[in-house]
Amino acid sequence: MMRAAKARLAGLRWLRLGLETYVSLPLFTLLLLGVIWGAGFHFIGNDRMAAQAAARDSVQELMETYEAQVVRNLNGIDQTLKVIKYAVERKGASGALPELAEQGLLPPGVVFAVSIADGDGRIVASSPHSAMHSVAGERYFSAHRDSRADSVYTSETMRDAARDEWHMHFTRRLNDRDGKFAGIAILEVDPTYFTSGYERSRQGDLGMVAIVGSDSVARSVRIGEHNSWGQRIDLALWRHPAAQPWPGRLDGVRRYTAARTLRSYGLTVLVGLAETEQLAAFEQQRRKYLWEAGLASAGTVFVMALLWAWSWQGAKARRRIRRAQETYAAASEANLDAFFVLRAVRDAAGVIVDFRIASANSRAEQMTGRSKEDLRSHTLCQWLPQARSNGMFARLAQIMAAGGTHQEEWRNEMPEFKAEWMYWQIVGVEGGLVAIVRDISERKRDEARIVHMAHHDTLTGLPNRSLIGDRLEQAILLAEREKHQLLVAFVDLDSFKLVNDSLGHAAGDELLKVVAGRMVDCLRRSDTVGRFGGDEFVLVLPQPQGIDSGGIEAAALLEKILAAVVRPVALEGQEVQVSCSIGVAMYPRDGGDGGTLLMNADAAMYRAKELGKNNVQFYAQEMNASLEEKLALMEGLRKAVDDDQLRLVYQPKVDLASGAVFGVEALLRWHHPERGMVRPDHFIPLAEESGSIVAIGEWVLREACRQARRWQDAGLPPMVVSVNVSPRQFDDRRLVARVADALRDAGLEARWLELEVTESLIMRDVQQAVDKMRELEAMGIALSIDDFGTGYSSLAALKSFPISRLKIDKSFVRDLAHSPDDQAIARAIISLSHQLQMRVIAEGVETELQRAFLVQYGCDEMQGYLFSRPVPPDEIPALLAAPAAAA
Numbered sequence: 001m002m003r004a005a006k007a008r009l010a011g012l013r014w015l016r017l018g019l020e021t022y023v024s025l026p027l028f029t030l031l032l033l034g035v036i037w038g039a040g041f042h043f044i045g046n047d048r049m050a051a052q053a054a055a056r057d058s059v060q061e062l063m064e065t066y067e068a069q070v071v072r073n074l075n076g077i078d079q080t081l082k083v084i085k086y087a088v089e090r091k092g093a094s095g096a097l098p099e100l101a102e103q104g105l106l107p108p109g110v111v112f113a114v115s116i117a118d119g120d121g122r123i124v125a126s127s128p129h130s131a132m133h134s135v136a137g138e139r140y141f142s143a144h145r146d147s148r149a150d151s152v153y154t155s156e157t158m159r160d161a162a163r164d165e166w167h168m169h170f171t172r173r174l175n176d177r178d179g180k181f182a183g184i185a186i187l188e189v190d191p192t193y194f195t196s197g198y199e200r201s202r203q204g205d206l207g208m209v210a211i212v213g214s215d216s217v218a219r220s221v222r223i224g225e226h227n228s229w230g231q232r233i234d235l236a237l238w239r240h241p242a243a244q245p246w247p248g249r250l251d252g253v254r255r256y257t258a259a260r261t262l263r264s265y266g267l268t269v270l271v272g273l274a275e276t277e278q279l280a281a282f283e284q285q286r287r288k289y290l291w292e293a294g295l296a297s298a299g300t301v302f303v304m305a306l307l308w309a310w311s312w313q314g315a316k317a318r319r320r321i322r323r324a325q326e327t328y329a330a331a332s333e334a335n336l337d338a339f340f341v342l343r344a345v346r347d348a349a350g351v352i353v354d355f356r357i358a359s360a361n362s363r364a365e366q367m368t369g370r371s372k373e374d375l376r377s378h379t380l381c382q383w384l385p386q387a388r389s390n391g392m393f394a395r396l397a398q399i400m401a402a403g404g405t406h407q408e409e410w411r412n413e414m415p416e417f418k419a420e421w422m423y424w425q426i427v428g429v430e431g432g433l434v435a436i437v438r439d440i441s442e443r444k445r446d447e448a449r450i451v452h453m454a455h456h457d458t459l460t461g462l463p464n465r466s467l468i469g470d471r472l473e474q475a476i477l478l479a480e481r482e483k484h485q486l487l488v489a490f491v492d493l494d495s496f497k498l499v500n501d502s503l504g505h506a507a508g509d510e511l512l513k514v515v516a517g518r519m520v521d522c523l524r525r526s527d528t529v530g531r532f533g534g535d536e537f538v539l540v541l542p543q544p545q546g547i548d549s550g551g552i553e554a555a556a557l558l559e560k561i562l563a564a565v566v567r568p569v570a571l572e573g574q575e576v577q578v579s580c581s582i583g584v585a586m587y588p589r590d591g592g593d594g595g596t597l598l599m600n601a602d603a604a605m606y607r608a609k610e611l612g613k614n615n616v617q618f619y620a621q622e623m624n625a626s627l628e629e630k631l632a633l634m635e636g637l638r639k640a641v642d643d644d645q646l647r648l649v650y651q652p653k654v655d656l657a658s659g660a661v662f663g664v665e666a667l668l669r670w671h672h673p674e675r676g677m678v679r680p681d682h683f684i685p686l687a688e689e690s691g692s693i694v695a696i697g698e699w700v701l702r703e704a705c706r707q708a709r710r711w712q713d714a715g716l717p718p719m720v721v722s723v724n725v726s727p728r729q730f731d732d733r734r735l736v737a738r739v740a741d742a743l744r745d746a747g748l749e750a751r752w753l754e755l756e757v758t759e760s761l762i763m764r765d766v767q768q769a770v771d772k773m774r775e776l777e778a779m780g781i782a783l784s785i786d787d788f789g790t791g792y793s794s795l796a797a798l799k800s801f802p803i804s805r806l807k808i809d810k811s812f813v814r815d816l817a818h819s820p821d822d823q824a825i826a827r828a829i830i831s832l833s834h835q836l837q838m839r840v841i842a843e844g845v846e847t848e849l850q851r852a853f854l855v856q857y858g859c860d861e862m863q864g865y866l867f868s869r870p871v872p873p874d875e876i877p878a879l880l881a882a883p884a885a886a887a
């Protein structure tokens, strides 16, 4: 089966190949050439046979004529000899010739010479007269003498003593009355006499006539104008002439020949016509035929070559098109785009009136919900009637006229296509168009999403910094044109960091979303609220109501925002409360451009923070001074370490049970060259913000370790030195290495160093904090939690930390004597610490009441002005030497 199918396919392929003009044309050309040359050679053959037949007829005809002429001549000669014989026998030799001459019976002497020889061979009479001589030695004489035959003897062509010219002798025997030999009558004839009838017009230049004796010696031969004699001619060859010409030995020329024997004279007459001359006309005709066939062949080949080249180009083009079609079909089927091949439908005037759908691929079926057959059975405007009204048809017709490739994107409103956004590429092709159509709805949605994301904050969905800038610029332009004012407010959440650090980022994010929603609810649609970054928001209020009348309404709106933000938010199962500080700048009063307005609103916001947070401040010029101050401090901090402006003071830590100092906390001081002493509260947050805390923290660590070593070297009892570690320091990947370096360089054992980290710091990323703290613990370093109670530590998390000490924040200690809440908190922390097998220390202990309360509830240690303020290192030995504080 398979083989049969293969054979059928191969047959079809050959048939198709055969039908290709570029293949059949050469075959047809060969056939035509065959016909031309076949016909040519056929005609030539016919003409050759006719020419040969004619030549043979001519030679026969010539034979007849020449034979008759020769016979006539010979008969005349014989007649003359007979007359002479009669006259001699009647009158005797001397009287015969004059009488014959007188009677006019002698032939003309120009051609013939007549003589009579007696029985001894002596010439006894002659005409014209010749010298007496003897012919007794001649063969013709002896032949008659020896034979009684009464016949003519023909001699060879010869010359003799009597006559110098070549001549033939025709002789007859003379008898006396008794019948005895009495001599001979001789008639000498010029041999050319027998060939003088040669007609050049009939026989040509190479025709031949000859007479030959029975001895095969030629008596007279004429070929063209040339006469000769004496040659030996093989009469056997001549007597059986072939139908075809043959080359004679005389000159090698091929001739048609004929021969007749004249028995009574012992002669044979020969005629020959040269083949070249007889067939000359035919040869000319043959050449003409060959030329004609050659020309016809060249013409045919030329025309066919042109046709072949044209057809080859056509076949190549068709092959290219077929391959392109196959490629197109395969590609279009595999393509994710829909393909439509459209053929222009034109009216009688050639104007495009519609497009026929010539083909479509599978994707087109999916996109339109119609089968390919269904699509193909429609024109474009039958299928999409609205194509005429929505400009689609006109556009296609225009592209058809312009040619080339066109691409466009458009929002689809035609229900026939299942796509919201579409892209098409239209390519003009011969007689129509190819439309490649793609559903780009998804891409458009992505683009819109990306544009939205580029201009909106992903967390809150509010405009981001870039869009806020745009909106602000737009609002400024509008305000400038309309001569209105514009309000720009910088909103910063208070204590947001605390929430973020303690409850984690997810809770912080949730808080930001809630706060953002509340602010949006407070504003008009024409206002903008955007997230500037972190916990900072910006409000843009074009044409704020009431600004002109003292800003009462705008202020009320901002107060409303303050109130909305401060409302508690439920996060992680607990209620969290944050406030916000708002700074306001007005256009055009506080700035003419967006950058200035934002900067001034930011300065106002900082003033709001300084003034206790949770309030609104309108920008005043002097506010920028504090901003400048902040920048100046940051710049100064960067140089503080190198310029040796930092110092450490140490505050003792006292064991409540023994009253002994067991350790000190290192506290940083900055001796500013111009400002004097700057408190850590002022510069630590700036150092943290600018990143210089890492270098400063390392200096503190090294200096504290060196100081502890100095004290030990000075003979003081070894004690633990506590160093505060800020969040940024703690996040430093090299913290552990830095600590190890500081200990090694100072020569201090790790057990004399304690690191204090805040509760909020370690609760940001519990696992990372645990890992790092375990590394430090492994080195032998103690860890304590500073400011405990201000954050949101979970019991489970606390248990996982390698902490040896909790420090009750001084905010709970301050009112410990009077505040039942603080007392409860302090008691709870003390109890919790002990349950977790940790020691607990209270900071900020200033009074005996506070100390007494702490002692009563089991607090282990204390730190505060009650025992000592932070002091320079050289004062520590004296404090250690003082009597132990009363328990």
Ligand SMILES: Nc1nc2c(ncn2[C@@H]2O[C@H](COP(=O)(O)O[C@H]3[C@@H](O)[C@H](n4cnc5c(=O)[nH]c(N)nc54)O[C@@H]3COP(=O)(O)O)[C@@H](O)[C@H]2O)c(=O)[nH]1
Pocket (backbone or CB within 6 Å): 651, 665, 666, 667, 668, 679, 680, 681, 684, 700, 724, 725, 726, 786, 787, 810, 843, 844, 845, 846, 863, 864, 865, 866, 870
């Ligand atoms: N990361 C670092 N933080 C540091 C470093 N040095 C200090 N700090 C932190 O700065 C904050 C302010 O410190 P400071 O002004 O030194 O105040 C400390 C004490 O002077 C003060 N204190 C001590 N006893 C009392 C008291 O009885 N009453 C009272 N009103 N204040 C008192 O408390 C501060 C110590 O607090 P704490 O660290 O929580 O123990 C402060 O937060 C420092 O931590 C540093 O090198 N690195």
